[in-house]
Amino acid sequence: MSDAPDARIETSEQTAPAPLVHVEPHRWALSWWARLYRRAARRWNVTRHVRQFCQPLTLKGTENLQGIDNPLLVIANHTSHFDTAIVLSLLPMRIYNRTAIAAAADRMYRERLKGMLNSLKYNSFPITRGGGREALAYSQWLLHNKWSLVIFPEGKRSRTGELQPFHIGPSLLALNENVPVLPMYIKGAADILPPGTQTSRPAPVQVRVGPLLEFTPGTPIPDCKQQMEDAVRALAG
Numbered sequence: 001m002s003d004a005p006d007a008r009i010e011t012s013e014q015t016a017p018a019p020l021v022h023v024e025p026h027r028w029a030l031s032w033w034a035r036l037y038r039r040a041a042r043r044w045n046v047t048r049h050v051r052q053f054c055q056p057l058t059l060k061g062t063e064n065l066q067g068i069d070n071p072l073l074v075i076a077n078h079t080s081h082f083d084t085a086i087v088l089s090l091l092p093m094r095i096y097n098r099t100a101i102a103a104a105a106d107r108m109y110r111e112r113l114k115g116m117l118n119s120l121k122y123n124s125f126p127i128t129r130g131g132g133r134e135a136l137a138y139s140q141w142l143l144h145n146k147w148s149l150v151i152f153p154e155g156k157r158s159r160t161g162e163l164q165p166f167h168i169g170p171s172l173l174a175l176n177e178n179v180p181v182l183p184m185y186i187k188g189a190a191d192i193l194p195p196g197t198q199t200s201r202p203a204p205v206q207v208r209v210g211p212l213l214e215f216t217p218g219t220p221i222p223d224c225k226q227q228m229e230d231a232v233r234a235l236a237g
Contacts, residue, residue, distance in 0.1 A: 023109040025125035025138050026116060029100075030147075034120055039097060042088075045121050050089040053082065053192045054205040061209035061235075064182070065090065068212065070098045071143045073174050073181045077163050077232055078152035080189035082200065084122065086207060087150050087184060100142050102127045102151040127169075136169055143177040153228060161190060163233055171224035174215060181228060183210040185235035208235040 028034060038045070050057065072095070076087055084101055091099060105126035109115035118124045125142075128135045139149055151173075153166035174181050184207060191203035210231050215224050 023105045023126040026119040029119040029123050046085050046088045049085045053200050053202050055202040058206045064209045064211050070148045071146050071179050072148045073179055074150045075153050076184040078154050079158050079161055080193045082189045082193045083186055095148055099148045139173055143179050166225050166229040168225055171221050175224055181213040183231040185232055210235050
């Protein structure tokens with residue numbers, strides 16, 4: 001399974017910041033034939049991996065997946081590259097068919113072939129970490145055109161398993177496009193594929209799905225961000 005997408009929009013304070021990596025999204029990943037491939041191959045690219053390595057997989061709050069529709073923003077905590085497969089495996093087919101994955105350009109798209117394969121298999125697209133609001137342009141375009149997004153608001157994997165502060169990118173998207181937010185919390189994925197490792201191993205996984213968050217027009221961005229973080233933290237409780 002490929003690297004789980006990162007959604008870091010703000011620039012970290014670093015002594016010597018790394019150069020930004022900007023890669024254009026593969027828009028052909030939205031074509032009818034790419035969508036048909038992902039629908040047909042979901043069993044092998046997603047479901048098979050989850051069944052093989054999430055042993056057992058315990059789900060709570062799945063009733064919150066009923067009745068949801070595109071577009072929406074799916075957010076989750078981030079501890080492992082395996083998080084993306086777990087989230088995708090839970091989405092109803094009508095959502096899965098029109099869902100894109102925000103991925104860190106500096107990790108997922110450094111190699112051209114790897115980036116193309118991830119775009120085809122998972123409909124991932126590159127986000128430039130530290131790229132500010134410009135990095136959100138394609139994400140916003142997707143939501144505006146009735147695509148849903150999976151994004152990890154912490155911006156990078158937690159090395160301790162503790163939930164890290166959220167960045168503002170997802171709240172900007174939710175407010176600007178007036179879309180609901182579906183929060184999830186994943187526990188145990190780091191035991192399948194810990195940071196710094198390349199080989200997956202089976203481990204117990206729990207996923208808790210929360211009710212949709214909807215924000216009224218005019219909600220301040222910090223309030224929206226805090227409500228998202230509080231929702232995921234409550235699921236972790």
